Amino acid sequence: MTAVVPPAGGVSGIDVGPEAPPAGLLRTLSRHWGFRVGALLAVMLAALALIGPLLAHGPNVTDYANQLASPSARHWLGTDSAGRDEFARTVAGARTTLGAAVLVFALTTVIGIAVGTAAGFLGGVFDACVSRLIDLLLGLPSLVLALAVVGALGPGFGHLILAVTITGWAGLAKLSRSYTIGARQRPDVTAARMAGVRTSRILAGHVLPGAAVQALIAATLGLGDTILGLAGLSFLGLGVQPPTAEWGSMLNDSQLYDTVAPWLVIGPGLGIIAAVTAATLISDALRDCTDPSRA
Amino acid sequence: MTTPLLRIRGLAVRYSSGPAVLDGLDLDVLAGECLALVGESGCGKTTLARAILGLLPRHAAVTGTIEFGGNDISRASAKSRRALLGHHLGYVAQDPYAACDPIRTVRHHIEEAWRAHGASVPPGVIEQRISALGIGAAATRLRDRPHQWSGGMLQRASISAATVHDPELVLADEPTSALDAELADGVLHAVRRASRSLLLISHDLRLVENHADRIAVLRDGRIVETGQTGSVTTSPRHEYTSQLLTAADTIRSAPRPAGDSSRPAATPPVVTIDRVSVTYRSGTSTIQALRDASLIVQAGEIVGIAGPSGSGKSTLLRVASGIEHPESGTVTFADGQASAPRGYVMPVFQDPVASLDRRWPIWRSITEPATVSKRLNRPERLRLAREALARVRLGELDPHRLPGQLSVGQCQRVAIARALIARPSLIVADEPTASLDVTTAAEIVDLLRLTRQSGLAIALVSHDEALLAAVADRIVRIRDGLTVPGPGPRPGAAGYQGA
Numbered sequence: 006m007t008a009v010v011p012p013a014g015g016v017s018g019i020d021v022g023p024e025a026p027p028a029g030l031l032r033t034l035s036r037h038w039g040f041r042v043g044a045l046l047a048v049m050l051a052a053l054a055l056i057g058p059l060l061a062h063g064p065n066v067t068d069y070a071n072q073l074a075s076p077s078a079r080h081w082l083g084t085d086s087a088g089r090d091e092f093a094r095t096v097a098g099a100r101t102t103l104g105a106a107v108l109v110f111a112l113t114t115v116i117g118i119a120v121g122t123a124a125g126f127l128g129g130v131f132d133a134c135v136s137r138l139i140d141l142l143l144g145l146p147s148l149v150l151a152l153a154v155v156g157a158l159g160p161g162f163g164h165l166i167l168a169v170t171i172t173g174w175a176g177l178a179k180l181s182r183s184y185t186i187g188a189r190q191r192p193d194v195t196a197a198r199m200a201g202v203r204t205s206r207i208l209a210g211h212v213l214p215g216a217a218v219q220a221l222i223a224a225t226l227g228l229g230d231t232i233l234g235l236a237g238l239s240f241l242g243l244g245v246q247p248p249t250a251e252w253g254s255m256l257n258d259s260q261l262y263d264t265v266a267p268w269l270v271i272g273p274g275l276g277i278i279a280a281v282t283a284a285t286l287i288s289d290a291l292r293d294c295t296d297p298s299r300a
Numbered sequence: 301m302t303t304p305l306l307r308i309r310g311l312a313v314r315y316s317s318g319p320a321v322l323d324g325l326d327l328d329v330l331a332g333e334c335l336a337l338v339g340e341s342g343c344g345k346t347t348l349a350r351a352i353l354g355l356l357p358r359h360a361a362v363t364g365t366i367e368f369g370g371n372d373i374s375r376a377s378a379k380s381r382r383a384l385l386g387h388h389l390g391y392v393a394q395d396p397y398a399a400c401d402p403i404r405t406v407r408h409h410i411e412e413a414w415r416a417h418g419a420s421v422p423p424g425v426i427e428q429r430i431s432a433l434g435i436g437a438a439a440t441r442l443r444d445r446p447h448q449w450s451g452g453m454l455q456r457a458s459i460s461a462a463t464v465h466d467p468e469l470v471l472a473d474e475p476t477s478a479l480d481a482e483l484a485d486g487v488l489h490a491v492r493r494a495s496r497s498l499l500l501i502s503h504d505l506r507l508v509e510n511h512a513d514r515i516a517v518l519r520d521g522r523i524v525e526t527g528q529t530g531s532v533t534t535s536p537r538h539e540y541t542s543q544l545l546t547a548a549d550t551i552r553s554a555p556r557p558a559g560d561s562s563r564p565a566a567t568p569p570v571v572t573i574d575r576v577s578v579t580y581r582s583g584t585s586t587i588q589a590l591r592d593a594s595l596i597v598q599a600g601e602i603v604g605i606a607g608p609s610g611s612g613k614s615t616l617l618r619v620a621s622g623i624e625h626p627e628s629g630t631v632t633f634a635d636g637q638a639s640a641p642r643g644y645v646m647p648v649f650q651d652p653v654a655s656l657d658r659r660w661p662i663w664r665s666i667t668e669p670a671t672v673s674k675r676l677n678r679p680e681r682l683r684l685a686r687e688a689l690a691r692v693r694l695g696e697l698d699p700h701r702l703p704g705q706l707s708v709g710q711c712q713r714v715a716i717a718r719a720l721i722a723r724p725s726l727i728v729a730d731e732p733t734a735s736l737d738v739t740t741a742a743e744i745v746d747l748l749r750l751t752r753q754s755g756l757a758i759a760l761v762s763h764d765e766a767l768l769a770a771v772a773d774r775i776v777r778i779r780d781g782l783t784v785p786g787p788g789p790r791p792g793a794a795g796y797q798g799a
Contacts, residue, residue, distance in 0.1 A: 191654065192647070192649040192651065192654050192655035193654070193655055193656055193657040193665065195623065195647060195649075196646070196647050196649075196655060196668075196669075196715075196718065196719075197668055197669075198623065199621055199622070199623065199640075199642075199643070199645055199646055199647055199722075200642060200643045200646065200668060200669035200672055200722045201641075201642020201643050201669070201672045201673075201722075202668060202669070202671075202672055203672075210657075210660075210668075211657050214659055215659065
């Protein structure tokens with residue numbers, strides 16, 4: 006990507022000076038080394054999820070004569086208990102796992118920020134109801150709640166996403182709500198209110214940008230837990246159904262054979278580590294670059 | 301000649317790659333004297349205090365020497381410094397509330413003076429010291445948390461804690477800037493009496509002149525003038541010293557701007573507050589912030605609202621802004637309306653940096669009120685912002701800057717520009733100069749006077765009587781939520797007309 010360089014010097018009578026305009030967020034981010042590494046990892050994972058299945062064939066082809074084989078030229082990461090090629094399954098699992106994680110991430114942040122900001126700014130009965138609901142969701146063990154949701158609706162990928170989203174948005178909403186309550190008292194918001202700026206515009210201009218960055222960072226840090234939570238449900242047979250490859254369930258399967266075939270951990274383990282590392286690096290960079298006091 | 305107690309030679313401090321904050325500073329504090337170090341904010345006062353205490357951040361590059369009692373302490377280890385602190389060098393912080401842990405008792409903080417050196421507290425000494433400060437029922441009051449004490453009392457207590465071991469030198473960094481003006485003198489007196497020698501850091505020449513033996517004036521990291529107090533304040537040798545004196549005087553007793561008397565006597569009121577009461581409830585406790593308070597502000601006048609902290613000044617201002625609705629009494633804005641039309645009242649706040657959205661370039665903040673009634677594109681808003689900036693004498697400032705890149709004084713001017721762009725009838729200013737040094741505060745006061753000339757009314761809250769006397773046409777006093785008509789500083793001015 007080439008940076009757009011504004012023409013040097015003012016052409017018109019108004020000279021905006023050398024400091025203006027301030028660098029965009031993307032340009033600041035691209036100078037952050039943590040973001041560069043994280044983005045590289047994220048791009049590689051995305052490529053693996055998108056074009057990987059074209060390269061590694063047959064993730065579900067069983068070969069019972071060749072169970073739990075150690076890594077070799079033919080099976081780079083060995084085979085699992087059904088003789089399936091672990092490398093092919095890791096590549097195929099990237100799409101399921103990362104797809105589910107990104108979907109849950111997007112849904113929880115959007116719902117969490119929207120509900121939390123609205124509750125914090127509007128207050129009153131709406132806030133009281135939303136707050137009690139959040140307390141309830143945070144008070145219940147999330148896995149049990151997800152189990153109940155999937156149990157009621159039946160297993161499947163869509164229901165899995167729904168279950169994890171229902172349990173995941175509450176924390177982010179609580180965070181956005183408390184940020185918004187703080188922002189409501191801020192002098193710049195008071196000034197805007199006294200000038201007669203509409204509530205929706207105050208929310209969009211003064212409150213949402215700060216709330217969104219905070220919630221995004223929290224959500225990114227929780228991405229690793231989301232992947233493992235999805236795995237937990239899959240392990241109980243309530244999520245992705247066998248034989249579909251998915252990192253969490255593969256990791257759970259490998260635990261049964263950790264003394265005989267420890268290499269089974271490598272593929273899904275590295276995948277999860279790479280995804281969580283990428284998410285953490287990107288969220289740290291986001292936090293660094295969106296704090297105007299560091300500019 | 302005796303060796304000075306504290307001898308600083310060629311001290312230069314530079315934070316990472318920035319410019320030098322201190323730039324070849326020479327300073328002597330003699331045993332037994334009080335030296336006042338005066339300069340406006342950003343001149344390096346606090347950096348000097350930190351350098352002496354060894355509290356500079358790791359990335360600060362320090363050259364030069366700081367000799368204390370004959371030993372160079374500028375490169376001393378943290379351990380050898382700790383032995384020095386308390387017994388030989390005492391420190392009084394700026395804001396006593398910020399310096400105290402809110403969940404610990406006052407006694408805990410004073411005991412720390414002994415505990416820090418592993419000593420046990422001699423029984424009865426703390427009570428005795430607190431009683432000596434004129435604080436009654438010492439044993440009970442010491443069990444209070446810091447916020448239950450008044451600022452003046454707490455600052456006296458922390459002075460007492462800093463001087464427990466009778467150190468040779470006490471370092472006090474703006475010890476009164478967080479206190480009401482009427483308390484400042486007493487606290488300075490207390491710190492002077494408790495210390496053998498004192499290095500007093502302040503921004504206000506007039507405040508320290510009654511307490512200091514000598515005065516050193518600091519500008520841009522260098523001492524520009526040192527001398528006996530009397531000679532510095534009466535016949536300053538450096539031009540900058542005269543500027544500081546003028547600024548300190550402007551704040552206190554500036555001449556009334558000309559053209560005042562030509563103001564029509566009976567201008568229509570922009571806001572009429574009649575016998576309003578406001579009560580805040582938190583948990584089980586209720587605080588009556590206002591009790592039957594009344595206030596009339598007329599077009600084109602500056603009304604000063606004075607009173608001690610917690611008397612309801614800010615609440616009255618919030619009522620006048622139309623953002624606080626009283627439980628009884630009436631508030632009437634122009635044309636008998638019960639609520640303020642949008643942009644009719646605009647605020648200026650105490651903390652100028654926080655009053656601007658820190659994510660927004662200042663042109664966005666300034667022009668936000670103008671976008672309420674009409675859609676404006678970016679070039680139009682930039683043009684408006686440049687005009688508004690020129691009106692508050694910031695014509696050279698790049699409107700793309702963020703608030704964090706501006707000085708505190710510049711932020712306050714930007715906030716005034718934002719208030720003006722809404723074309724308000726009334727500006728409510730809550731302690732607009734409290735976080736500024738004297739020079740900057742004088743500029744803001746000037747600017748407020750100037751804006752008044754265009755027919756604007758200003759309601760100005762401050763605990764600084766001298767400031768109000770200098771700017772306001774009349775002063776309304778408030779005590780325990782009740783307004784008391786105060787004598788206007790100028791006889792014959794439109795008097796108090798409340799109920």
